[in-house]
Amino acid sequence: MSETEKKNHVYSHTDSSKVVMSEEEWQKILPKDVYHIARQKGTERPWSSSFEKSNEVGTYYCAVCGNPLFKSDTKFESGCGWPSFYEPISKSSIIYTPDNMHGMRRTEVTCGRCKSHLGHVFDDGPPPTGLRYCINGVVLDFEKAKEAEENWKNNEQGTGKND
Numbered sequence: 281m282s283e284t285e286k287k288n289h290v291y292s293h294t295d296s297s298k299v300v301m302s303e304e305e306w307q308k309i310l311p312k313d314v315y316h317i318a319r320q321k322g323t324e325r326p327w328s329s330s331f332e333k334s335n336e337v338g339t340y341y342c343a344v345c346g347n348p349l350f351k352s353d354t355k356f357e358s359g360c361g362w363p364s365f366y367e368p369i370s371k372s373s374i375i376y377t378p379d380n381m382h383g384m385r386r387t388e389v390t391c392g393r394c395k396s397h398l399g400h401v402f403d404d405g406p407p408p409t410g411l412r413y414c415i416n417g418v419v420l421d422f423e424k425a426k427e428a429e430e431n432w433k434n435n436e437q438g439t440g441k442n443d
């Protein structure tokens with residue numbers, strides 16, 4: 281369990297109600313690196329995220345609030361140095377905002393639940409969407425498909441049956 285989950289009472293993989301909190305509160309509950317990227321629109325160093333090379337099967341969540349963002353099967357090797365995906369889990373997973381900072385016309389992507397900065401989306405991705413969601417690994421939490429399945433099984437029945 282990450283540091284975020286311990287201190288952060290809004291963190292949930294199932295609650296989709298919007299999260300509104302003051303920046304002061306976020307600063308108190310989030311680890312420093314997460315706060316910097318999520319709330320101050322920072323960018324992690326390229327190639328610094330272990331998710332960049334990962335091809336494990338599972339789900340990527342917002343590290344700030346737990347909102348499900350991307351499935352591993354939409355992740356691809358973009359070579360840009362940040363974890364890259366071509367499609368979010370659902371339309372409401374992500375909020376899109378024009379970003380004209382640093383003399384570039386880009387589209388910023390923020391979490392649909394807590395509005396934390398995640399990264400940017402570009403239109404040079406692979407089919408079927410042609411999009412490249414370039415996301416800071418620091419603001420992602422990953423849960424392996426197997427773990428998710430086991431959690432689900434335990435909740436569902438609680439029988440000790442293995443196959």
Ligand SMILES: [Zn+2]
Binds near residue numbers: 342344346393394
């Ligand atoms: Zn979030």
